[in-house]
Amino acid sequence: MNPLLKSIFSANFVFATLRVTTPILFAAIGVAITALSGSINIALEGIMLIAAFVGVIVSAFTGSLWLALIFGVLAAVGLAALLGYFHLNLKADIIIAAIALNMFASGITVFLTYIFAHDKGTTSSLKSLVFPSYQIPILKDIPVLGKMFSGLNVLTYFALICVVIFYYLIYKTPLGLRIRAVGQNPDAAESVGVDVKKVKMYSLLLSGFFGAFGGLYLSMGYVSWFSRDMTAGRGFIAIAAASIGGNLPIGTFFGSLLFGVVNTLAIFLATLKVPSELIQMIPYITTVLVLAIYAIQKSAKSRGEE
Amino acid sequence: MDTILSIRNIVKVYPNGVVANKGISFDIEKNTIHALVGENGAGKTTLMKILFGIETPQEGEIIYKGKKVHFKSPLDAIKNGIGMVHQHLMLAPDLTVAENLTLGIEPRKWKIFLDTDKMNEIAKRVSKEFGLEVPFDKRVKDLPIGVRQRVEILKALLRNVELLILDEPTAVLTPQESDMLFKTLKDLKKHGKTIIFISHKLKEVKQIADRVTVIRDGKVIATKDASELTEHQIAELMVGREIKSERIAPSPKVGEPLLEVENLDYINEENIPVLKSVSFKVRSGEILGVAGVEGNGQTELVEILTGLRRLTSGKVIINGKDMAGKTPREIRENGVSHIPEDRMKNGVAEAATIKENLIVDRYYKKPFSKGILLDWKYITNYGKKLIKDFNVLATSPDALVSSLSGGNIQKVVVARELSSNPSVIVADQPIRGIDVGSEELVHRLLKEARDKGSAVFLVSADLDEVLELSTRIIVLYNGEIVARFDDVGGLTGKDLGPYMLGVKREE
Ligand SMILES: Nc1ncnc2c1ncn2[C@@H]1O[C@H](COP(=O)(O)OP(=O)(O)OP(=O)(O)O)[C@@H](O)[C@H]1O
Ligand SMILES: [Mg+2]
Numbered sequence: 073m074n075p076l077l078k079s080i081f082s083a084n085f086v087f088a089t090l091r092v093t094t095p096i097l098f099a100a101i102g103v104a105i106t107a108l109s110g111s112i113n114i115a116l117e118g119i120m121l122i123a124a125f126v127g128v129i130v131s132a133f134t135g136s137l138w139l140a141l142i143f144g145v146l147a148a149v150g151l152a153a154l155l156g157y158f159h160l161n162l163k164a165d166i167i168i169a170a171i172a173l174n175m176f177a178s179g180i181t182v183f184l185t186y187i188f189a190h191d192k193g194t195t196s197s198l199k200s201l202v203f204p205s206y207q208i209p210i211l212k213d214i215p216v217l218g219k220m221f222s223g224l225n226v227l228t229y230f231a232l233i234c235v236v237i238f239y240y241l242i243y244k245t246p247l248g249l250r251i252r253a254v255g256q257n258p259d260a261a262e263s264v265g266v267d268v269k270k271v272k273m274y275s276l277l278l279s280g281f282f283g284a285f286g287g288l289y290l291s292m293g294y295v296s297w298f299s300r301d302m303t304a305g306r307g308f309i310a311i312a313a314a315s316i317g318g319n320l321p322i323g324t325f326f327g328s329l330l331f332g333v334v335n336t337l338a339i340f341l342a343t344l345k346v347p348s349e350l351i352q353m354i355p356y357i358t359t360v361l362v363l364a365i366y367a368i369q370k371s372a373k374s375r376g377e378e
Numbered sequence: 379m380d381t382i383l384s385i386r387n388i389v390k391v392y393p394n395g396v397v398a399n400k401g402i403s404f405d406i407e408k409n410t411i412h413a414l415v416g417e418n419g420a421g422k423t424t425l426m427k428i429l430f431g432i433e434t435p436q437e438g439e440i441i442y443k444g445k446k447v448h449f450k451s452p453l454d455a456i457k458n459g460i461g462m463v464h465q466h467l468m469l470a471p472d473l474t475v476a477e478n479l480t481l482g483i484e485p486r487k488w489k490i491f492l493d494t495d496k497m498n499e500i501a502k503r504v505s506k507e508f509g510l511e512v513p514f515d516k517r518v519k520d521l522p523i524g525v526r527q528r529v530e531i532l533k534a535l536l537r538n539v540e541l542l543i544l545d546e547p548t549a550v551l552t553p554q555e556s557d558m559l560f561k562t563l564k565d566l567k568k569h570g571k572t573i574i575f576i577s578h579k580l581k582e583v584k585q586i587a588d589r590v591t592v593i594r595d596g597k598v599i600a601t602k603d604a605s606e607l608t609e610h611q612i613a614e615l616m617v618g619r620e621i622k623s624e625r626i627a628p629s630p631k632v633g634e635p636l637l638e639v640e641n642l643d644y645i646n647e648e649n650i651p652v653l654k655s656v657s658f659k660v661r662s663g664e665i666l667g668v669a670g671v672e673g674n675g676q677t678e679l680v681e682i683l684t685g686l687r688r689l690t691s692g693k694v695i696i697n698g699k700d701m702a703g704k705t706p707r708e709i710r711e712n713g714v715s716h717i718p719e720d721r722m723k724n725g726v727a728e729a730a731t732i733k734e735n736l737i738v739d740r741y742y743k744k745p746f747s748k749g750i751l752l753d754w755k756y757i758t759n760y761g762k763k764l765i766k767d768f769n770v771l772a773t774s775p776d777a778l779v780s781s782l783s784g785g786n787i788q789k790v791v792v793a794r795e796l797s798s799n800p801s802v803i804v805a806d807q808p809i810r811g812i813d814v815g816s817e818e819l820v821h822r823l824l825k826e827a828r829d830k831g832s833a834v835f836l837v838s839a840d841l842d843e844v845l846e847l848s849t850r851i852i853v854l855y856n857g858e859i860v861a862r863f864d865d866v867g868g869l870t871g872k873d874l875g876p877y878m879l880g881v882k883r884e885e
Contacts, residue, residue: 245490246484246490249477252473256472257469257470260468260478260481262452263432264452264481264483264533265456
């Protein structure tokens with residue numbers, strides 16, 4: 073067999089795909105939960121970036137993974153809260169507010185990287201921590217499966233758990249019900265006394281929470297340093313991933329997985345003698361194609377059932 | 379008697395300058411059913427929105443249970459025991475009936491989880507208690523509008539209200555359902571509740587109201603005991619002039635069939651056969667009325683005829699061409715117009731202006747467009763003309779449809795559909811929400827279209843409307859045509875009833 077195909081059909085490929093999928097999945101859950109409440113959240117880029125940065129800095133200076141986690145999450149949720157405040161209280165357009173916050177996050181992390189690490193590009197001079205990987209008992213000893221699914225970063229497993237949490241949150245809790253109601257018909261929700269603003273705020277905060285782990289994973293798992301704009305458009309790819317999945321839990325998972333696969337493919341193809349610029353385009357072209365196909369199908373379907 | 383609610387000098391000016399309430403004052407006694415009537419755009423819904431905390435008045439006060447109140451949001455009103463069923467439904471389409479019913483007061487399990495069993499139980503209980511049947515586990519968007527209305531009513535009843543506001547609740551109900559609702563309302567009254575009831579059907583007002591307030595152009599014209607007024611007197615108070623109903627003789631010229639349906643079958647997504655070998659013809663110059671209890675396939679039939687739904691098998695021949703499975707645009711191009719049953723869903727784009735809504739089906743044709751650009755000057759004048767011809771109460775053709783009253787939105791839809799010189803008119807509840815004065819107008823226009831040679835396919839939950847307008851009548855029961863009446867002279871609701879309920883069928 074061709075060595076490239078061989079590497080693609082290997083356990084390694086699955087393992088790598090799950091690694092690559094992790095940050096997209098976290099971000100996509102964040103996007104999806106806000107989308108269900110009727111808002112478009114394009115601030116995941118900034119949310120992840122802030123968490124990635126704060127995690128690295130806190131872990132480097134305190135030596136505590138837990139503190140890094142807590143502060144990373146707080147910073148991300150804080151940024152989401154700011155977005156909510158601009159949008160819901162000051163009535164700013166959510167897209168414009170999110171663009172501003174993304175730029176803010178990008179700028180401030182570069183600035184502070186310079187302050188803390190004396191380098192405008194990365195924090196690699198700091199001794200920051202990473203989240204450990206985890207060998208799953210029994211599974212790790214099963215030949216192929218073990219290689220695929222065991223020994224991944226704990227945050228990757230947590231991402232999968234988050235899909236379940238997302239599911240329960242949306243379908244099994246009053247807050248989830250209210251989020252869906254507000255997204256579908258805010259007037260209806262308000263007419264039965266649901267505080268629409270509050271519900272939208274909660275869903276934004278939740279997107280900050282989920283997005284935070286995406287950021288933490290990038291700088292403290294995927295790699296072991298923070299570098300400027302390291303989210304590299306994952307916050308936007310997450311929007312595509314979530315919308316392919318109809319912003320629903322299982323769909324969001326598979327949407328993210330799809331982009332994980334495509335990205336991993338691009339990484340594997342990089343070994344070929346094809347200009348790397350072309351290969352790097354693959355994930356983005358796929359995004360456009362998939363979204364187009366998805367939109368065509370959706371409009372065909374809606375005519376069928378109307 | 380105790381006054382539960384006292385409305386004093388309410389003035390409401392909308393941001394666009396429309397003065398919807400011009401100093402409205404009247405009292406509502408506890409434990410009564412108080413009807414509020416008035417023409418389209420008189421200001422009824424506006425006043426109710428003020429009571430419910432959705433709109434704020436510029437002047438005036440509301441005294442509720444002896445205290446001056448100032449509701450800032452529906453939440454305030456709900457906390458004070460006020461419930462409202464809105465004229466345009468307020469439901470989340472992707473949620474189930476049970477979820478919609480319990481939204482905001484969800485029963486919980488272990489504090490943080492929804493108690494789904496309990497939710498269904500509550501839904502079942504209220505549905506039984508108030509005699510309004512609803513499929514509690516179905517999604518709202520899959521339900522016909524009449525059922526959605528029942529959900530809406532249950533939603534208010536469930537919240538243990540003291541004062542219940544019903545804004546045209548019967549507009550989309552069948553007469554049978556309305557009767558059920560009235561029984562419920564009378565029961566509620568017995569239990570000490572107070573009800574404000576808005577309707578354009580004066581028969582209903584006479585039937586259940588204790589007192590009536592008539593408003594015209596934002597002012598109270600009269601508040602009287604219902605027993606003091608006849609239907610006719612109420613109507614005259616509403617419009618401020620004498621109303622004479624004119625009957626137009628049936629059209630003498632019946633011509634070629636323009637709409638022919640042959641062996642139409644439709645099986646829905648849940649594999650239930652909804653329409654079973656339905657065949658009929660509507661000829662030029664006649665109105666074919668469909669009688670039937672809502673939910674017997676009418677909605678689906680209309681949607682299939684107009685291209686909004688795909689049939690399973692059969693033929694739909696319009697002007698000689700088989701249009702089965704064609705798109706709405708192709709069908710409209712073939713001379714079909716459609717007044718949909720749900721104006722907010724299929725009739726208008728709320729956030730667009732009146733003139734835009736009036737040309738959505740023809741903007742690409744001359745004279746509305748010149749080359750690739752729209753001729754806005756022409757369109758504006760066109761909008762003005764239709765607004766006048768169809769008696770739409772609006773500040774200008776540039777007003778947003780969302781700023782119109784319910785009945786006036788309906789008129790916009792009717793204006794668009796009847797102004798395109800259609801050869802086939804599919805009219806589903808054409809006068810839904812329209813006041814007595816304008817009802818006459820719409821009926822006259824339908825008859826005129828018929829006399830000019832259109833074929834009209836009329837669906838209505840109002841049997842009187844079907845009887846009055848139709849040249850011929852078919853009865854739809856459980857997806858089948860169970861009776862055909864080619865001669866409607868002397869026919870009454872009693873003759874149709876047994877067929878509609880499925881106890882009798884023609885061979
Ligand atoms: N949001 C709004 N913005 C501007 N004008 C409005 C708005 N809502 C209603 N209006 C105007 O206020 C007037 C009264 O409207 P309202 O909805 O209260 O009438 P209504 O009596 O309920 O009529 P209908 O019987 O047709 O429902 C109308 O002229 C309408 O165009
Ligand atoms: Mg109204």
